[in-house]
Amino acid sequence: MxxxxxxxxxxxxxxxxxxxxxxxxxxxxxxxxxxxxxxxxxxxxxxxxxxxxxxxxxxxxxxxxxxxxxxxxxxxxxxxxxxxxxxxxxxxxxxxxxxxxxxxxxxxxxxxxxxxxxxxxxxxxGEVADPPVHLYAKSRAELEAVWASTRDADVPRLTPFVSGLRFGETLVAAMSAAPLGFEVLDALAEKAGLDAILVTAAFDAEMFTGLTRQTLGDHGATALYVRGAADILVLSPLPIERADFRPLGTAACAADAVAAHAKGAIGFQRGNMSIGAYRRFEAAGVRFTDATMTLRRFFDERAGTDLLYFITAANAVLAGIEHANAYIRRTVAGGTLTERDVAAVYHQGVDDFAAGIGMQDRIHSYFDIIHPGERTLLPAMAGDYPVLPGHKTIKYDMGLLVTDSTGVVRGCSDIARTLSFDVDLQAAHDRLRALLVDELIPSLMPGMTGEEAHARGVAVLRPVVDEMKRIGMLHPEMTIEGYTRDCGHTLQRQTLATVHFMPGDTGTFHAGMLGCTEFVWPIDDKIIACEDGYYVTPEGAIPFTI
CATH class of the missing domain: 3.40.350.10 (Creatinase/prolidase N-terminal domain)
Structure with a gap:
């Protein structure tokens, strides 16, 4: 059977x-x-x-x-x-x-x-829906103009805050760097041998349509990018009544539309498209090639263009964690605090930060990982579990999404911290965080591979081994060579990236890209985690969370 x-x-x-x-x-x-x-x-x-x-x-x-x-x-x-x-x-x-x-x-x-x-x-x-679709042309130049104009309108509101960061002058200048557009994807697609890409994930299609992911999801809309073409083809089962969408008629189904408008090697998102839809495209004569990494690299490459949104997301997390930690210290002795309580207070801190920099209603929850090491060493979302004064470590790993004024996501955060009531464990966390921003990030140079960055991260950790053993964060027989997880990665509109600071990762990063570095240290019933954002300049990386 x-x-x-x-x-x-x-x-x-x-x-x-x-x-x-x-x-x-x-x-x-x-x-x-x-x-x-x-x-x-x-x-x-x-x-x-x-x-x-x-x-x-x-x-x-x-x-x-x-x-x-x-x-x-x-x-x-x-x-x-x-x-x-x-x-x-x-x-x-x-x-x-x-x-x-x-x-x-x-x-x-x-x-x-x-x-x-x-x-x-x-x-x-089973079956998947295969409705007729309305077809529209959306100008690439218009999309790029909106990317640039919305970003430039947001730069002044962020400048006072960013100016106060350690590398404020450099970061403020980078926030207004020459914007990157679809020419980046044209080059990547040509290198990958792709003539077109069908973008079916609503989150990604935001950047190809100017519509929010909610609207795209409600309409079931997708986008067809053709390398070098002036327009993006938008396919939608429901009509889109907007002046910036030029109607091109209808098609019996999405497969027929793609077959008629794209020739050659057509990319698709293998982790998103259903097998039912895929077989319909095959029946229409469309032959797909996986374009997942090409699209992610496109978003990776142009992330630095939207630096201000990543700075906003990362520092909003830090403000939220500071607010939540103060609440924990005031109330934890009462014994009724839960992880979800902490998450709610964290988001109050995020909202206060957003209001303070003029970004109200522009910062949204992505993921809230909050848990004591005693509950799990795995990255668990905040739940209805107690936070107690006897817990050795409380881990945060927090994601936020930041939108432009049109509601399209332009940046995200991936920032981690640990709170401990144990003096030695908190000191170890603080030292690891200092190693990230003072040693690992400054050592990241344009052209480095993920493997080289990981080796540098392990080297940075080597001096703390004896102290980690003393406080029970390493067993006596363990060596730092056992740290085989990533020490960071590049970053785009989501945390899925094309370069991870891992052994064997040969992907490279260059000036104008950004990401996060991290040390995550789970052992027994304790977990120390710290993670900070970086931006790569021609002279090397600089942190934007200090």
Whole structure:
């Protein structure tokens, strides 16, 4: 008997509850490919089983019923044995299914179906909608003009705050750097051998249409970029009545429209497009090539153009954490404080910061990771769990999205901190943070690879080994070479990037790009995390969170 694999979110929510869904971390982070990281439900012979990423498995603490689950991948911890290889998504699913074949829902992303099919027989069940679409031309030049004008209008309101940062003068100048447009994507697409790219993720399509992701989602709209063309083709099942969208008629379906308007190698988002839709495009003669990394690199490359939005997001997080920490210190002794209480107070601090710099209603929640090390070492979303004075460490890893005046997301944050009531643990956190901003970030030079940046991060950590052992943050036999997780990454409108400071990462970053550096140190029942933003100048990187 074939095992059925359900990938729609509602199946998981119905089975495990809304609290479980709310506490999944990575589906919040993966804005262009949420369903490629979401848990799946397996049903075979009346038996139910969930497969979830190790990094999201803490959410099972909130599950409304005890459904067996297994994990794929692994989130770094010093407690993991060196050299252990975790199962992949496909390996975990096939092992849990215990059958000769699988049937997957038609809305499962192509990338996941390909992974499963590489290890056995996979069939598809169900259908995905395939409505007629209205076609519109949206001028690339108009989009670029809006990017530049909205940014330039926001520079004056941010200048007083940014001027007060350590590298304020350099950062203020960089906020008004010459804007980068679609010429960046033209070059990347040519290098990748792509003639066109179909952008189906609403979050990414914001930048190709000028519509917000909410509007794009409501309309079911997508965007077709053709390399070098003056216009973006917008495909929408519902009419779009705006003067800046030039009507081009209709098509029987999206596949017919793409086949008629794009030739050659057409890119798509493998982690976003469903297998059902993919097969319809194939039937229409469209042959796709994965363009996920090309699109992410485009957003990576032009992120520095929108530096002010990243500075806003990162420093709003720091203001929120400072506000939340003050609240914790005042109230934790009462014994009734929860992680969600802390998150609510954190967002009050964020809102106060936004009002102070004139960015009210422009800063929005992305992800709120708040938890004591005693609850989990995994990156868990804030839940209804107590925060107690006896907890050794309380970790924050906070994401915010910042929009321009049209509502389009232009920047995000990925900033981490730890609060500890233990003097030694707090001092260790503060020292790691100082190493980030005073040593690691200044050592990052244009043209470096992710692997080189990681090696530099490990070297920066080497002097703290003895102290970390003394306070119980390393076991006696451990060495700093065991720090195999990333020490940072580049950053774009979401935290998914093209360069990670990891062993073996040969991707490079250059002047004008930005990102974050981080030291995350989980062991036993304690976790220290610190993360700061950087901007790469021709002379090297500088922090924008101090």
């Amino acid at each position: 074939r095992a059925k694999i359900f990938s729609r979110e509602e199946h998981i929510t119905r089975l495990l509850g809304s609290a479980y869904d709310r506490e999944l971390t990575f589906p919040h982070i993966f804005k262009d490919s949420k369903r490629s990281i979401h848990p799946v439900l397996i049903e075979v012979n009346g038996r139910k089983h969930v497969v979830v990423g190790d990094f999201d498995s803490a959410a099972h603490q909130a599950a409304k019923q005890n459904i067996p689950f297994s994990t794929f991948g692994r989130y770094f911890s010093w407690n993991h044995p060196a050299g252990a290889v975790p199962p992949s998504f496909a390996e975990a699913v096939w092992a849990a299914a215990g059958s000769d074949g699988l049937e997957v829902e038609a809305d499962m992303p192509v990338g996941r179906v390909d992974q499963l099919a590489a290890k056995g027989d996979v069939a598809v069940f």
